[in-house]
């Protein structure tokens with residue numbers, strides 16, 4: 018394992034060090050029964066909860082079965098609080114400053130074995146990118162760069178940089194000498210945008226830059242329907258799985274060390290799936306795939322095929338239910354769902 022990378026420039030606002038007040042990582046303790054609407058959460062910060070802060074039901078399912086994440090329930094009752102940097106009132110973290118906000122303190126992440134450089138396409142909205150979770154949770158080792166306005170200043174040794182991109186020459190991370198790279202570029206954009214970036218970005222075309230792909234990716238648990246396969250992961254899922262495959266190769270006894278990269282993601286997943294579980298009649302888009310879909314089918318105790326009384330929508334209307342269930346339905350400064358999936362998928 019290479020030495021932990023030294024602190025370096027952030028493409029975003031200066032990071033706030035993680036606050037070491039979190040509970041140790043443990044299997045998520047999920048509230049299966051929503052608190053009464055009359056039960057007000059205790060005020061844990063200077064800003065009292067507003068009337069729209071009633072707790073949401075969370076599913077018991079985890080987005081991935083063996084995930085080991087810290088308790089996400091503090092996010093259930095998190096009120097909006099002013100961002101410590103820009104003062105905009107946000108509920109979980111500021112998607113502009115990329116710092117946590119409010120009483121729900123993120124779990125402390127250990128240093129990553131390499132730097133993750135998220136190259137975010139200019140058409141990707143900050144409020145809709147799961148990749149930003151990585152920066153909020155691991156500010157010392159995750160950087161976010163806007164493409165193409167900032168990536169021209171990306172100045173690393175090309176021979177030390179991997180790009181998560183499933184080209185024919187891509188290798189699984191477990192087959193790459195861990196001392197031979199220090200940075201992994203993760204592209205945050207649609208598949209087409211990623212293809213353009215790899216083709217056109219001068220740095221990514223430089224000799225020495227290698228491509229990395231997944232050996233054995235899981236099914237995505239992302240809640241947005243997509244046209245691609247179940248192995249097309251949301252960007253933060255891809256960042257987490259890259260670390261999982263690295264650990265599997267180099268520290269298998271510590272496989273789950275970086276699972277808290279999915280802390281915000283797990284909360285979103287459990288909230289959205291929980292909202293479907295709580296409403297058995299809610300229509301679900303038939304194009305939803307992967308673990309989210311199968312978990313919901315299991316939760317509803319029926320097969321995938323449509324049944325009377327719980328008919329599924331194949332006309333796209335079901336997706337509007339997902340949109341209504343989004344975390345960021347009333348604010349651009351909230352963690353949100355990706356509008357696409359990350360480009361990371363297995364070599365085929």
Ligand SMILES: [Zn+2]
Nearest residue numbers: 100103111114
């Ligand atoms: Zn802010």
